[in-house]
Amino acid sequence: MPQVRRSPEEHEVVVVGSGAGGGSAIQVLTEKGIKVTLLEAGPMLDPAKEFKEHMWPYDVDHRGAEEGGAAYFGRGKSFGYFTTTSGGWQLEGEPYTVGEGSEFQWFRSRIIGGRTNHYGRMSFRFSDYDFKPYDRDGLGTNWPISYEDIAPYYDKAELFIGVTGTKEGIRSAPDGIFQQAPPPKAHEILIKKACDRLGIPCIPNRRAVITRELNGRPACHYCGQCGRGCLTASNYSSSQVQIFPAMKTGKLKIIDMAMAREVLTDGSGKVVGVSYIDKRTRQEKRVRCRAVILTASACESARILLNSKSKHFPNGLANGSGVVGRFLMDTVGFGLSGQVPALEGLPHYNSDGIGGAHLYMPWWLWDKHNQIGFPRGYHIEIGGGYGMPGIGSFHGQARRFGYGMRLKEGVRREYGTTVGFAGRGEMIPNNHSYCEIDPNVVDKWGIPVLRFHFKWTDYEWKQARHMERTFAEIIETMGGKVTGLSAAEREKEGISVPGTIIHEVGTVRMGNDPRTSAVNGFCQAHEAKNLFVCDGGPFVSNPDKNPTLTINALTWRSCDFLAEEMRKGNV
Amino acid sequence: MSSANEPLVQIEDPSRRDALRSIALAVTLVAGGQMKLEAAQHVHARARDEKKKTGSYAPKLFNDHEFKTLGRLAELIIPADTVSGSARDAGAPEFIDLLASQNEDLAAVFTGGLSWLDAEMRTRYSVSFVGATAEQQTAMLDSLVEAEQTKRARAALGQTYEASEHYRDFRSYGTYGAPGLGPGVAFFGWMRKMAVDAFYTSEIGIKDVDFRGNATLSEFEVPKAAIDHALKHSPFAG
Numbered sequence: 001m002p003q004v005r006r007s008p009e010e011h012e013v014v015v016v017g018s019g020a021g022g023g024s025a026i027q028v029l030t031e032k033g034i035k036v037t038l039l040e041a042g043p044m045l046d047p048a049k050e051f052k053e054h055m056w057p058y059d060v061d062h063r064g065a066e067e068g069g070a071a072y073f074g075r076g077k078s079f080g081y082f083t084t085t086s087g088g089w090q091l092e093g094e095p096y097t098v099g100e101g102s103e104f105q106w107f108r109s110r111i112i113g114g115r116t117n118h119y120g121r122m123s124f125r126f127s128d129y130d131f132k133p134y135d136r137d138g139l140g141t142n143w144p145i146s147y148e149d150i151a152p153y154y155d156k157a158e159l160f161i162g163v164t165g166t167k168e169g170i171r172s173a174p175d176g177i178f179q180q181a182p183p184p185k186a187h188e189i190l191i192k193k194a195c196d197r198l199g200i201p202c203i204p205n206r207r208a209v210i211t212r213e214l215n216g217r218p219a220c221h222y223c224g225q226c227g228r229g230c231l232t233a234s235n236y237s238s239s240q241v242q243i244f245p246a247m248k249t250g251k252l253k254i255i256d257m258a259m260a261r262e263v264l265t266d267g268s269g270k271v272v273g274v275s276y277i278d279k280r281t282r283q284e285k286r287v288r289c290r291a292v293i294l295t296a297s298a299c300e301s302a303r304i305l306l307n308s309k310s311k312h313f314p315n316g317l318a319n320g321s322g323v324v325g326r327f328l329m330d331t332v333g334f335g336l337s338g339q340v341p342a343l344e345g346l347p348h349y350n351s352d353g354i355g356g357a358h359l360y361m362p363w364w365l366w367d368k369h370n371q372i373g374f375p376r377g378y379h380i381e382i383g384g385g386y387g388m389p390g391i392g393s394f395h396g397q398a399r400r401f402g403y404g405m406r407l408k409e410g411v412r413r414e415y416g417t418t419v420g421f422a423g424r425g426e427m428i429p430n431n432h433s434y435c436e437i438d439p440n441v442v443d444k445w446g447i448p449v450l451r452f453h454f455k456w457t458d459y460e461w462k463q464a465r466h467m468e469r470t471f472a473e474i475i476e477t478m479g480g481k482v483t484g485l486s487a488a489e490r491e492k493e494g495i496s497v498p499g500t501i502i503h504e505v506g507t508v509r510m511g512n513d514p515r516t517s518a519v520n521g522f523c524q525a526h527e528a529k530n531l532f533v534c535d536g537g538p539f540v541s542n543p544d545k546n547p548t549l550t551i552n553a554l555t556w557r558s559c560d561f562l563a564e565e566m567r568k569g570n571v
Numbered sequence: 572m573s574s575a576n577e578p579l580v581q582i583e584d585p586s587r588r589d590a591l592r593s594i595a596l597a598v599t600l601v602a603g604g605q606m607k608l609e610a611a612q613h614v615h616a617r618a619r620d621e622k623k624k625t626g627s628y629a630p631k632l633f634n635d636h637e638f639k640t641l642g643r644l645a646e647l648i649i650p651a652d653t654v655s656g657s658a659r660d661a662g663a664p665e666f667i668d669l670l671a672s673q674n675e676d677l678a679a680v681f682t683g684g685l686s687w688l689d690a691e692m693r694t695r696y697s698v699s700f701v702g703a704t705a706e707q708q709t710a711m712l713d714s715l716v717e718a719e720q721t722k723r724a725r726a727a728l729g730q731t732y733e734a735s736e737h738y739r740d741f742r743s744y745g746t747y748g749a750p751g752l753g754p755g756v757a758f759f760g761w762m763r764k765m766a767v768d769a770f771y772t773s774e775i776g777i778k779d780v781d782f783r784g785n786a787t788l789s790e791f792e793v794p795k796a797a798i799d800h801a802l803k804h805s806p807f808a809g
Binding site: 054056057058061062063064065067068069070072073182183184185186187189190193219221222223224225340341342343344345346347348349350351352353354386387388389390391392393394395397398399402403404405407408411412415477478479 | 647648649650652666669670671673674676677709712713716719720723763764765767768769771772773774776777779780781782783784785786787788789790791792793794796797798800801802804805806807
């Protein structure tokens with residue numbers, strides 16, 4: 001047994017995890033003068049040392065293929081050598097397991113800022129109807145809060161983070177307070193024309209990038225390399241936008257390399273602190289505090305709760321209802337690309353832009369469900385333009401054009417003429433998709449690990465086929481030709497592998513009824529007033545809007561509530 | 572803070588990292604947050620200039636004959652033309668040698684593949700690949716590409732040997748695979764993929780495709796000529 005070190009220090013609020021939820025909690029609470037202690041399972045982030053923004057592939061001898069050509073063997077860094085991801089689908093010594101007959105992949109970051117350092121930065125508000133899904137189609141469950149409850153916090157989050165966009169008045173994609181959106185790229189103008197013909201709205205993208213200076217952060221310089229980490233902090237990451245500034249307030253204490261094991265309760269069932277493993281010494285340590293906010297990511301927070309067993313909470317903390325780990329959802333993903341002859345011979349230009357597309361298509365058939373044969377919907381993300389060549393950029397041409405001048409000229413002709421479409425759709429929570437503690441496996445820190453179970457149902461498969469038809473229609477309407485998957489391959493790969501869109505949510509569901517939910521509408525545990533969960537865990541549904549902005553807004557709302565409860569002496 | 576004309580980034584002897592750190596620092600220090608374009612571009616230019624030119628390269632894994640064969644294959648895969656140099660000029664042999672020297676599996680693909688190629692060339696023409704004429708070399712590569720494309724076309728239709736009614740009837744294998752050329756097809760796949768990557772990730776290749784990005788702009792604009800061209804050639808013309 002490792003000796004347990006008890007810190008004599010009494011902390012105010014302990015936050016576990018430093019992604020979108022943790023960063024927002026730190027920002028909001030320290031601004032109010034409340035002292036926060038952050039436990040992060042990874043190390044401190046040093047952008048100047050770690051970000052590879054503006055590097056050319058030839059600046060490294062391996063050109064991005066990594067030592068021994070690891071990228072060729074699927075063993076390279078997730079999303080490529082030049083990205084700023086820390087973590088991946090598998091972490092050394094920190095396994096998870098998957099139940100028989102299921103498939104699930106879990107991406108975890110271990111670094112200050114978590115997955116916000118590299119995420120896609122799509123920032124979409126949920127629609128009014130997204131909070132009441134059961135009322136519309138009898139599937140899933142309503143949220144205990146409504147759009148009106150969260151709207152002021154979307155405002156605050158957008159104003160603080162900075163999100164591009166335009167006012168459009170589309171019900172599925174409520175307008176926000178936007179930074180100026182950049183103009184569309186050449187291929188996107190064609191895509192928009194095609195969408196106009198097909199009756200699909202195609203509007204300026206909403207990404208957490210600033211095109212005008214904000215709170216001392218300079219405007220975007222249009223290198224398109226958000227995924228590498230932005231040295232000028234012109235996009236949102238919780239590390240650069242929330243945590244680093246909070247460090248200057250003197251109100252934030254960061255304990256890095258701290259792997260949370262469980263939330264501690266006293267004899268009366270009150271939360272009194274967190275126990276964690278110091279990864280540098282493998283010693284178990286404890287922090288005592290007034291309140292705990294879990295922001296470790298939906299599944300990691302569920303894991304911590306399930307592992308926090310005591311006399312009072314034999315099923316784990318906040319789990320009297322048994323819902324912790326249940327209702328696990330990812331986003332439904334499907335992608336298709338096409339080659340567009342109209343883009344051949346185009347005078348080349350710098351199409352990098354704000355990183356990612358400048359237009360996107362919000363869901364447009366929210367009142368046509370009786371015609372389309374499946375519930376809920378999806379939005380469409382766009383790819384294309386003259387990307388910086390990298391490892392693998394022209395493997396497709398290499399296979400099609402053989403070798404020699406035919407290949408060299410083929411690449412010249414086709415470079416920048418491909419467009420891609422990715423659908424991001426809503427899954428209905430089901431009884432076969434959940435995570436639980438694997439009774440037989442612990443990680444290298446001795447902490448029991450998660451076991452995942454997952455199933456797509458007909459709802460998701462039908463939606464993916466609708467995406468496929470739609471994308472093919474758009475490509476053909478632009479005069480292009482679908483490339484990539486053959487019919488035989490589509491049958492196998494016609495929907496994303498569960499977990500791989502990295503929008504896993506729902507495992508610490510919120511609700512008004514303690515018998516069917518773990519936390520209330522303020523993300524406060526029904527069973528412990530001084531315990532909050534502020535990540536994707538409390539999501540009741542997983543609308544076709546990427547979850548980060550809603551995590552920011554929900555956390556802000558919860559922390560306003562927590563601060564007020566602390567002031568009143570209720571927490 | 573700083574006046575408009577004052578250079579924001581002053582570097583004595585910058586490594587790339589230091590240079591980028593200086594940009595970040597400069598940017599965070601500027602009132603109003605406007606980055607000075609010249610300063611940033613200056614740093615990028617310096618970083619490029621400092622890239623060491625490859626002089627004579629001593630292969631880490633391959634012997635001289637193998638290395639020479641890699642070079643010939645690379646220039647057949649992406650040849651030099653009036654626009655730009657070849658994959659050999661872009662450092663493909665060095666790139667492959669470096670990575671294969673760090674990875675036994677990759678080393679086996681290349682040493683085995685090169686040896687297979689020479690053996691096949693000797694059977695066909697009684698000469699090694701580098702010793703053969705250009706016509707003999709391209710005839711060899713043409714047969715590999717043809718075998719590869721036949722195989723792929725069948726696979727796309729679900730017509731693989733494993734899925735066929737002839738599975739386990741070994742006499743039928745030739746109909747579905749590439750008789751005798753299987754190892755060559757696999758090797759050439761690796762050779763071409765890595766030669767293509769080496770070329771298009773080099774300064775030569777990036778210039779060849781006319782990539783204009785990785786810059787620092789104060790506003791994003793799309794040239795009218797590009798939009799006009801796209802619309803004119805699209806179904807939305809007129």
